[in-house]
Amino acid sequence: MTETIGYNFLQVFFVLAIAPLYAGVLSRLKEIVQSKRGPSIFQPYFDLWKLFQKDEIVSEESSWIFRVTPWLVFVMPIFVTILIPVLTDYPLAFAFMGDMLAGGFFLGLAGFFAALAAVDTGNPYGPMGASRTRMVGFLAEPVFMIVFFTVSFVAQSTIPYIVQKRWIESPAAFFAPAHILLLIAFLMLILAEGGRIPVDNPSGHFELAMIDESKGLEYSGRGAALMKWGGQMKFLVLACIFLNVLVAPWGLAHGQATLNVLAAVPLILVKVLLFAIVLVAIETSLAKLRLFRITEFLGAAFITSVAAMVTSIFPGV
Amino acid sequence: MALIAVVAIPVVAALLCWIGLFRRYAWGITLAATWSVFALCVFVSARVAAGDRVVGLAGWLECDGLSALVLLLVSFVCAVACIFAGGYMHRAEHESEPRLWWFYSNYNLLVFALLAVPALAEPNLAWVCMELVTLFAVLLVGFDSTSSALEAAWKFAVLTIMGAPVALFGFFIMFWAFRSGTGGAWETWDALRSAAPSLDPNLLKLAFLLVFVGFGAKSGLAPMHTWLPDAHSQAPTPVCAVLSGVKTTVPLYIILRLLSVILASPAARVGGWLIGLGLLSVGIAAFLLLQVRDYKRMFAFSTVEHMGIILTASGLATRAADFGAVSQMLNHAITKSLCFYVAGIILLALGTREIESVRGLFRVSPFAGSALLLSCLAIAGAPPFPIFLSEFSILSAGVRSGQYATVWILAILIVVAFVAILLHANRMVFGKPTLPCPRVLLPATCRVAVFVAAAPVIILGVYIPPPLHNLLRLAAVQLGGR
């Protein structure tokens, strides 16, 4: 019991530590593919360090929501980390608290507060970004739900550990058309939720075209650091759910020994690195969609997820 | 051997037309080929009618009553159309003469594909040949390269080629049912039919549904009929005759073959569907016939009507109705090709396709006028002509099997179509000519073709030769009604 509590902390620490690195690796990879040198992969750490050193300026007109939001954005991915398999394939001490739906709710709560806070200050770009994020959110949430329901049809559960075991135990279910469709739908969802191309450009600096970034424009100092770090963790957590539960449920620590759990760390690093390469390939080969085309993109994700459900209910599998 | 020759001769003729040296004689080659094929088909069907079973290649090319009948129809219509093409194409196409060899080469290939479908005993290859029919027909419809001809060809291509994969799916499922029911025998129509009682009725029904949708589109049945009037009005006239007379009958032949398989299976029932869809075709065509403005389109809609009648008759599924259905196939093919020759003659004489502009045809050209009157009476089903006989036998078979509602609806719709066709014919044939019309000399081959095509239409109404009657009876037995 104490061990699993310890692993739980290890898991949280892992996500906290790796998330900025992952963001750095992603942007560096992308720059390399585009024949540029790009910043060091450790640049996000320097950024966070710098922001934590700086003073924080908070608008007098803003309410408590503006002050609370960075902490929520920072803490919610950590909660989710406790629930999902990052390093181990057995539930850790606090995983009983929720299933994948709960994870979705936690991330949704953070997103909700981020949108409120963006409206709070009265900065013209904030509400614009907030409304756009909400638009993406409205369209993405049904897809989330249907993906989870389909998973629960196949695995009879929404608890990520059970789902993951189900894919390992039955290669039939793993290779079924429903699963392939599910993967594609979830990948499209990650692109939308993580604010990646083709939905949003994470490296864009043009306020009018921003979707995700513009919510944090008003923050400075510690608040900005927390928002940034929270966003990076959210992306890593989504990637972990995608990789460990849906795509490649293998390679997680099975034994209870500390060594086993530590041995899982390089494996998961390799997985997320491969995923980064796929992402970079997608991002460099596609152009950012116009805002009104995003509905089509997410509509396609929705269709794919419903198709997954259809093929999983019927006798195909 | 005769059966192999039937299929081989058109291919050889097509190759000859392609070779530079013989291009100038393309028409002659085609004429010789189609008439020798017709002679062979008469020979084959005479043997079939006498009770023989004609086998070209066992398991591949075989011929029973139904396929002999279709072979006979196809070869006759194609042979006469070739005579007609001699005058029509050379006149109409004099400015692009060099392309005529291409036309004839394609025409021969179309004849080959049309003959191969009934001659083949293997259903999957019959599908392939059906596809070839469509492709060559598309090229021939678009031969004129005017914008409306191309439009017609495009609609024709898209709608009918679209049916092909659907039908292919059905053939695959039928193959599956056959293999799993018999454990890997060679699939022929006969084997399929004798194995039918032991096959999975669900699979058979699904296969029939898909083939029906796919090939129904090709034979111009009601919801998928929209390509038919366009293609049949824009194509060169000899091609129209072949398309309307037999190209629509051939996919229907495959549907009827499959229907006989379904009927042999005790658990699968599709009769009601066929009657419903058949009546839908007849109804749509009958009311569209009232409002056509183009006489070639009028004949095209009448094709839709007759396909519907044949389908309804086969849906009744009694021996007598089946006899009516196969005679209707025969009578429709010969009469409809005559109608298109006459339409071609009027087009040559007056240069217009509009019913409005054709007035007092009797005075302009007594030959064309009387031919039009004859063909319209024949296709509408007036008493001394063969279509009247077959429609009557279908209706009486319906009454005998107790399907009163079907008979009533069918009879009313036939009367509507009859009235519509004769109204149009009346306005075209009689009255005063409106167009100042130069008297054109009709090519001799066109006149000959009309006479040759009209002969069976007149004769079969009063006298059916015993071998032909025998053949019709055998074909009706193949349809498998009780």
Place this chain on the structure above:
Amino acid sequence: MLTSVPEALNAFSAGLILISAFAMVATRQVRGVLRFFVYQSLLLSLSSFVLGYGTHSIHLWALGVITIAAKVVAIPFVLRRLLPGDFYERREISQAVNIPSSLLLALLLTLVSEFITGPVVSAAHDSVLRVNVPVGLAGVLIGAYSLVARREAIPQLIGILAMENGAFFAGISIAPELPLIAELAVAVDVVLIVVVVGLLTRSIQQTLGTTEAAALSELKEEPVEWH
């Protein structure tokens, strides 16, 4: 339940074939549609290779080779030779139905095909059948739909070919020992379709100066006025 590796790979490509059918509906650019069609044909041949390996059927190997030769090599080649390059750059703005609704309809068609084939395949004990037949029928129906919704000639043609792909995907599972001559004939047939329709498209382009099928609307029924 699926057990062996070939069956698993076949199921995998079934999912991707369905995806590529959706993608063909969702793509505007002519070039993109052609590309997804090539992917779909590659997946079809992959499926027939692995099933051929699994069932030791030489026919399926042959079918795979034919599919690659006809649909991956010959058809794009023929289309590129027949038609000028700017065909492929073209985007199709004027579809009859907008793309999200098209996708929803495609989804509905998938559902319909599962319903139609459900009672038939659930009786079969072969697991490959249970995957391939519904997906194949869905491919056929979605292809037919895109044929109706598309306005450009080439996407319409590709829709027909995609229907063919769907039929074959079901076919390789239900009739693995279909006579080889039929397969060859079908392949020749497919190339012929492309040549014929391509020629037709080119002459339409030359005569009318457009390949929008919507421009072809001269022939229709107009009621006659009775005097």
